[in-house]
Amino acid sequence: MTTIxxxxxxxxxxxxxxxxxxxxxxxxxxxxxxxxxxxxxxxxLEAAMQNKNFRFVKGDxxxxxxxxxxxxxxxxxxxxxxxxxxxxxxxxEDPQVFLRTNILGVQxxxxxxxxxxxxxxxxxxxxxxxxxxxxxxxxLFFTEQTPIHTSSPYSASKASADLLTLAYHRTYGLPVxxxxxxxxxxxxxxxxxLIPLMIANALEDKSLPVYGDGxxxxxxxxxxxxxxxxxxxxxxxxxxxxxxxxxxNERTNLDVVKTVLRLLGKGEDKITYVRxxxxxxxxxxxxxxxxxxxxxxxxxxxxxxxMEKTVQWYLANRPWWEHIRSGAYQEYYEKxxxxx
Ligand code: NAD
Ligand code: TYD
Numbered sequence: 001m002t003t004i005x006x007x008x009x010x011x012x013x014x015x016x017x018x019x020x021x022x023x024x025x026x027x028x029x030x031x032x033x034x035x036x037x038x039x040x041x042x043x044x045l046e047a048a049m050q051n052k053n054f055r056f057v058k059g060d061x062x063x064x065x066x067x068x069x070x071x072x073x074x075x076x077x078x079x080x081x082x083x084x085x086x087x088x089x090x091x092x093e094d095p096q097v098f099l100r101t102n103i104l105g106v107q108x109x110x111x112x113x114x115x116x117x118x119x120x121x122x123x124x125x126x127x128x129x130x131x132x133x134x135x136x137x138x139x140l141f142f143t144e145q146t147p148i149h150t151s152s153p154y155s156a157s158k159a160s161a162d163l164l165t166l167a168y169h170r171t172y173g174l175p176v177x178x179x180x181x182x183x184x185x186x187x188x189x190x191x192x193x194l195i196p197l198m199i200a201n202a203l204e205d206k207s208l209p210v211y212g213d214g215x216x217x218x219x220x221x222x223x224x225x226x227x228x229x230x231x232x233x234x235x236x237x238x239x240x241x242x243x244x245x246x247x248x249n250e251r252t253n254l255d256v257v258k259t260v261l262r263l264l265g266k267g268e269d270k271i272t273y274v275r276x277x278x279x280x281x282x283x284x285x286x287x288x289x290x291x292x293x294x295x296x297x298x299x300x301x302x303x304x305x306x307m308e309k310t311v312q313w314y315l316a317n318r319p320w321w322e323h324i325r326s327g328a329y330q331e332y333y334e335k336x337x338x339x340x
Contacts, residue, residue: 001028001078002028002075002077003028003074003075004030004079004080006021006030006031006033006082007033007082009033010036010042010044010045011040011082012188012223013082016186016187016223016227017080017227018045020224020231021231022048024231025231029054029055030048030053030055031054031057031070032045032054033056033057033067034056037085039085039087041324043323044188044320061106061108062100062108063108064108064111067108071112078122079119079122080122083105084102084105084158085097085157087154087190090154091152091154091157092153098153098157103164106123106164106165110164110168110174118173121175121176122176122230122234123177124179124181124230125242126155126181127181127284127286128154128281128284129150129162129180130147130149130180130284131149131281132281132282133283133285135217135283138285142284144242144243144244151281152281176239177233177240177242178241179233179242179244180245181229182221182286183218183219183284184221184223185221185222185306185310186222186223186306187223187310187317188320191324191325194253194257195310198256198260198261200325202261202264202270206270207271207272208257208261208271210254210271210273211275212273212277212280214253214271216253216282216283217250217251217252217285218253218256219247219284219285220247220303221245221249222305222310226245228300229245229291229297232296233291237294237295243290243291243295244286244288244291245297246285246288247286248288249302250285251303263308
């Protein structure tokens with residue numbers, strides 16, 4: 001493999017994956033492709049732009065011509081698809097763009113892989129395709145055999161993309177893999193998601209909105225461990241296979257918020273219980289036995305260490321999230337690329 005197309009490269013996990021590749025596979029050429037929706041931030045890729053092995057292309061994965069163009073310009077050996085609408089709450093407000101990007105966009109990428117001689121395709125999926133687990137059965141975990149049972153328009157669109165990806169393997173023999181990961185956290189996490197929102201609001205002494213009773217459980221994984229898993233699957237995984245990725249770090253939302261407050265030295269008085277998310281999944285929990293046994297993957301960063309690193313990162317990179325909250329980050333592309 002010499003050239004990898006990373007779609008959704010200006011988002012949270014895609015950007016972390018770009019940096020992970022540039023650091024750990026310095027011989028690779030990495031093409032970042034991103035439509036720069038509200039969730040894409042080119043400021044995040046500023047340091048990558050300095051690396052001669054990295055190129056950024058602004059483009060939409062649903063745009064057949066834009067995708068064909070990047071395939072024509074570069075000799076792409078593999079695609080890792082992070083591009084997606086990713087926020088459950090937004091999918092409840094307005095599902096259509098989720099179906100367009102998360103399903104039709106994947107179809108466009110799969111077709112491009114086929115048209116270019118059967119390019120390796122990795123779909124970055126989510127544990128949310130399995131639905132949720134009850135809180136009173138801590139013995140239950142999602143395995144790759146757990147039936148698909150989605151709750152939100154977001155998870156339904158991701159499940160559709162997974163099925164389509166597997167269909168392209170079975171029908172056309174396309175070399176595909178899928179990873180289904182639990183909730184990520186770490187640097188460059190968009191500040192409307194739980195952990196960065198709580199850090200930013202706490203630093204600005206704003207209220208901390210906890211949905212429902214705050215007892216919903218998520219299985220948190222430090223983003224670098226997710227990047228490590230995807231690279232392992234790309235290099236050593238079996239095509240046609242699904243791999244669950246998670247590190248047994250289950251926490252209630254309330255625990256997570258209290259951890260943030262403790263690390264920032266703030267009190268709990270700003271915690272505010274707000275109306276619950278409709279259809280709110282109760283508990284996610286991954287069984288990562290397959291990826292551990294078959295690919296030797298294991299998470300390196302435990303929750304306490306990861307949360308400390310994350311809070312430190314948000315303290316040290318205040319302009320990054322302040323630009324997002326003020327909207328200024330959206331002017332960056334114009335400034336950098338406006339007259340190119
Ligand atoms: P994100 O919202 O931070 O980033 C998504 C990126 O995709 C943005 O840069 C956006 O501009 C880009 N994008 C959106 N629509 C596009 C389009 N039509 N064409 C090209 N680019 C487009 O999301 P994230 O948290 O980094 O998630 C990345 C992937 O990982 C998603 O597929 C998500 O389903 C999956 N995932 C996320 C988590 C998590 O905890 N964040 C966990 C498991 C899986
Ligand atoms: P989120 O970061 O949106 O990820 P996901 O819904 O994909 O798991 O939310 C994580 C959990 O935090 C989820 O149970 C919803 C909850 N939540 C809040 O309680 N308050 C908030 O302001 C947000 C954004 C999320």
